[in-house]
Amino acid sequence: MNDRPGTGEAPKSPEADGMTLFSYLLAGPLVFGGAGWLADWLLGLSTVFLPIGVLLGMAGAIYLIVVPYVRS
Numbered sequence: 001m002n003d004r005p006g007t008g009e010a011p012k013s014p015e016a017d018g019m020t021l022f023s024y025l026l027a028g029p030l031v032f033g034g035a036g037w038l039a040d041w042l043l044g045l046s047t048v049f050l051p052i053g054v055l056l057g058m059a060g061a062i063y064l065i066v067v068p069y070v071r072s
Contacts (some may be wrong), residue, residue: 024061032057 036053040046 021065024059024064027053028057028061028064030057032060 033050033054035050036049039049039053044048
């Protein structure tokens, strides 16, 4: 993170980081699970793509959380 004055970026609060992590963990599986449900519905399948979408969404959310915080 850049702590130099004059960069135009306000310092983040710990609550903002927590809400960001929570929103990633919630939105990832919901969006990709919804896409999987839609694919199942359009293709007439029972539940093939829904669990795949949820797992991919969770993996993507964890990736978006781990990469920035491990590198900083």
